[in-house]
Amino acid sequence: MSMNGLVDTIQQRGPLMIGDRGFSLIEGMIAGAILAVGLLGISGMQAMTFSRNVDANELTRVTTLATDIMDRIHFNRRNVIAYNGIDTSVACTIxxxxxxxxxxxxxxxxxxxxxxxxxxxxxxxxxxxxxxxxPTVPPLNQNLVVLTMTWTGTTGANKTARPRQIILRSVVAPE
Structure with a gap:
């Protein structure tokens, strides 16, 4: 190919258009900043999700323990009043x-x-x-059972302790 052929090829392509230059440095920096903010948001949501998962695990276990005694009380419904005053921090007085x-x-x-x-x-x-x-007239022999569970819960990676409580209420009537 001669020198004239090369010059002819360059002239046919024409000058570069302004929009054909690719990404500029500022566009790359803006895209990087948007990506960084998105990744920070995702990591923050992951930390919050872990914290909520720990709370849900504790609440599920405590609720299971609470329903255990509530089921026992319902099964022994004729002697419901005998369960009054149970406190697991002291020995059973029944x-x-x-x-x-x-x-x-x-x-x-x-x-x-x-x-x-x-x-x-x-x-x-x-x-x-x-x-x-x-009602007492006629007596229906209904009893209100209030079960209170308290504990010190933890949350997140730093294990911040905080008091937690659930209360279950149920009306038990004889058969």
Whole structure:
């Protein structure tokens, strides 16, 4: 190819257009900044999700422990009042001679609250209060059972302790 042929080829292509130069430095920096903000947002959401997951795990385990004793109370509905005053931070005070089922339920529930299922639930405590409710004339023998579970929960990677509580209420009537 001669020199004239090369010059002819360059002239046919014409001068470069302004829009044909590719990315400029400023466009690349803006794209990088947008990407960085997006990645920071994603990492922040991941940390928050982990924290909520820890809370949900604790709440699920405590609710399972609470429903265990509530199911036992419903099963022994004729002797509901015997469960009044249960506090897992002290020994069971239910008379084992007159109320063997309620005493056994209390002992088993206390053991469950100190088992490996309740691990990492610092200061877990369960309290049961039973009060007679409903009309007295005619007597319906309904009892309101209030179950309170308290513990010190943790959240996130830094393990910040904070008090937590759930309360279950149920009306129990004899069959």
């Amino acid at each position: 008379n084992a001679t007159t109320q063997p089922m309620a005493r056994g339920d209390c002992d088993q529930w206390r053991a469950l609250l100190s088992s490996t299922f309740a691990a990492n639930l610092t200061g877990l405590r369960g309290q049961v209060a039973v009060t007679v409710t409903g």
